[in-house]
Amino acid sequence: MKIVKKTLFYILASLVALQFLLPLIWMILSSFKIDEVIYKDIDTIFAFVPRFSDLSFDSYVELLGFYNIFKNVGNSLIYASVTVVVGLTINSLAGYALARFKFPFKDWILIFIIALMIVPIEATILPLFLVVNEMGLINTIPGYLLPFIINVMNIFLFRQHFLSFPGELIESGKIDGLSEVGCFFRIVMPSSLNMYITVGILTFLASWNDFLWPVMALSNADLMPIQVALNAVFADTYNIFTSHMMAALTIVTIPIVILYIIFQKYIVEGSMQSGIK
Amino acid sequence: MKQFIKRFVKVRNTTEHFRQSEHHRKRDIVSAYGFLTPALILAILFIVLPIILAFTYGFTDYYLLKPNDKEFIGLENFKRMMTDEVLIQSFMNTIKFVVFVVPLQLSMALGLALIVNKKIRGVGFFRTAYFSPAVLSLVVISILWTVMLNPTSGLINELLENVGISKQPFLSSASQAMYTIIAISAWSGCGYQMMIFLAGLKNIDGSLYEAADIDGANAFQKFLFITIPSLKPILMFLVITTTIQAFKLIVQPMVMTGGGPDYSTITILQYIYEYGFRHRNIGYASAITLVFTIFLVVISIIIKKLFREEKVA
Numbered sequence: 148m149k150i151v152k153k154t155l156f157y158i159l160a161s162l163v164a165l166q167f168l169l170p171l172i173w174m175i176l177s178s179f180k181i182d183e184v185i186y187k188d189i190d191t192i193f194a195f196v197p198r199f200s201d202l203s204f205d206s207y208v209e210l211l212g213f214y215n216i217f218k219n220v221g222n223s224l225i226y227a228s229v230t231v232v233v234g235l236t237i238n239s240l241a242g243y244a245l246a247r248f249k250f251p252f253k254d255w256i257l258i259f260i261i262a263l264m265i266v267p268i269e270a271t272i273l274p275l276f277l278v279v280n281e282m283g284l285i286n287t288i289p290g291y292l293l294p295f296i297i298n299v300m301n302i303f304l305f306r307q308h309f310l311s312f313p314g315e316l317i318e319s320g321k322i323d324g325l326s327e328v329g330c331f332f333r334i335v336m337p338s339s340l341n342m343y344i345t346v347g348i349l350t351f352l353a354s355w356n357d358f359l360w361p362v363m364a365l366s367n368a369d370l371m372p373i374q375v376a377l378n379a380v381f382a383d384t385y386n387i388f389t390s391h392m393m394a395a396l397t398i399v400t401i402p403i404v405i406l407y408i409i410f411q412k413y414i415v416e417g418s419m420q421s422g423i424k
Numbered sequence: 425m426k427q428f429i430k431r432f433v434k435v436r437n438t439t440e441h442f443r444q445s446e447h448h449r450k451r452d453i454v455s456a457y458g459f460l461t462p463a464l465i466l467a468i469l470f471i472v473l474p475i476i477l478a479f480t481y482g483f484t485d486y487y488l489l490k491p492n493d494k495e496f497i498g499l500e501n502f503k504r505m506m507t508d509e510v511l512i513q514s515f516m517n518t519i520k521f522v523v524f525v526v527p528l529q530l531s532m533a534l535g536l537a538l539i540v541n542k543k544i545r546g547v548g549f550f551r552t553a554y555f556s557p558a559v560l561s562l563v564v565i566s567i568l569w570t571v572m573l574n575p576t577s578g579l580i581n582e583l584l585e586n587v588g589i590s591k592q593p594f595l596s597s598a599s600q601a602m603y604t605i606i607a608i609s610a611w612s613g614c615g616y617q618m619m620i621f622l623a624g625l626k627n628i629d630g631s632l633y634e635a636a637d638i639d640g641a642n643a644f645q646k647f648l649f650i651t652i653p654s655l656k657p658i659l660m661f662l663v664i665t666t667t668i669q670a671f672k673l674i675v676q677p678m679v680m681t682g683g684g685p686d687y688s689t690i691t692i693l694q695y696i697y698e699y700g701f702r703h704r705n706i707g708y709a710s711a712i713t714l715v716f717t718i719f720l721v722v723i724s725i726i727i728k729k730l731f732r733e734e735k736v737a
Contacts (some may be wrong), residue, residue: 170568248456270693274481377564
């Protein structure tokens with residue numbers, strides 16, 4: 148009885164797993180075939196099971212022949228990294244000030260930050276475009292990056308985190324002659340590493356996956372991040388074959404899979420804190 | 425009593441005053457504002473200013489290509505919204521998406537969490553498998569599914585034919601396109617929520633189930649009277665975040681259908697994008713932005729109020 152139940156459970160769990168995995172397996176496998184083979188295999192088991200005689204890197208080579216997709220991947224990596232480094236510094240400094248110092252208008256600034264958390268950024272993306280346009284920053288990297296460096300949610304998360312930061316550590320740093328800024332970068336930041344990694348990973352993923360803002364803010368093909376370039380490649384029905392498209396999708400997915408494998412724990416923790424997606 | 429409080433506050437203030445010298449206090453203020461300034465400048469430029477702009481432009485006929493020609497036209501834009509059939513359609517589409525995707529995605533996520541909560545060998549594999557679509561970006565998911573759902577040669581239709589179901593148009597049919605987008609969105613997003621549910625399930629006190637076993641409860645009763653009530657705070661948290669997220673749907677229809685066929689998948693956010701960014705009609709698009717932003721703020725306040733007593737994770 149117990150064995151029957153266990154077997155049924157495994158069958159159910161596996162069927163559900165297939166439902167999530169098969170599209171991804173098909174994507175990766177098809178990227179190594181030519182279109183003719185993809186469509187010949189499509190209603191057979193070989194759509195999902197590799198037959199090594201048919202596999203080749205041809206579609207990758209052809210794709211890179213007319214779209215240098217690595218340039219856009221590189222753009223995205225740079226944009227996401229800058230957003231993480233500058234964003235974490237600016238937002239955590241603000242969160243630290245709100246947690247640790249006494250100063251005039253402190254409560255007002257805190258209320259201001261919390262009020263801004265309620266306003267959905269995507270909803271006001273059009274007037275944001277107008278502001279950046281007025282500043283003459285459309286189609287420039289600063290114009291693209293600056294609006295998403297500030298993140299009020301992250302300021303708030305950092306503030307909550309720093310509220311419980313041990314004051315003695317900072318005092319001892321001061322006795323050793325460190326300034327307030329020195330204390331922050333030499334003591335506070337290193338001892339909050341976990342927090343920084345969690346928020347950093349979320350920021351990185353959000354920046355890497357962003358689509359709407361780059362479509363509006365960057366139309367220069369040389370500056371385009373990968374998600375926008377991907378959509379442009381997809382729209383090109385003359386040159387593109389299914390195998391090329393699957394190759395492009397696979398290339399874009401690889402960095403995120405690597406990131407996921409390395410930082411698995413932080414991604415899950417972080418998504419619980421902010422409830423993204 | 426009042427006097428007592430006054431005196432108490434005064435005493436506290438003076439002790440703090442003594443504790444912190446004048447010099448230190450000044451240094452604290454300088455440091456604090458130094459630390460806050462970059463964030464505050466960016467927040468004012470890129471969050472507050474856009475909101476103010478949406479507010480002022482919404483009452484004008486501002487057209488991006490004629491920036492010096494804008495005039496105050498009162499409530500004209502808002503009146504136009506009431507009779508704009510495509511706008512009303514995009515609002516109904518958005519509502520339809522939210523109403524279907526939130527329960528579908530959350531129940532899928534809960535089901536998956538229940539499977540991977542079992543203490544059985546190989547559970548790590550299942551967890552990774554169920555989570556895997558959540559790693560992909562929305563653009564990748566949208567393109568992959570568009571290719572797979574191709575009406576004539578797509579993978580899904582070939583598989584359907586193999587089990588005796590005739591080919592379906594999916595994204596190219598006005599009656600099916602939105603439901604297709606709903607299903608794909610739930611498929612891609614439920615992995616994250618599964619992880620959050622799983623954390624909730626792990627926190628439930630095992631002795632509750634033991635007590636229920638002694639009382640002779642069956643699996644369904646245990647689920648209904650122990651699991652669900654224990655998950656309530658997490659459920660509320662997920663309902664709020666998923667609902668707000670769903671209202672901001674744009675990438676999937678933009679990549680998969682472009683809002684069509686026959687405006688059957690156009691959403692509010694996409695309508696704003698089309699009007700403001702593509703047609704450059706800033707006045708009208710700002711008015712819609714204004715109404716949509718207020719709508720979202722009100723929705724999130726209402727949901728939060730409804731579940732006020734719940735302490736959210």
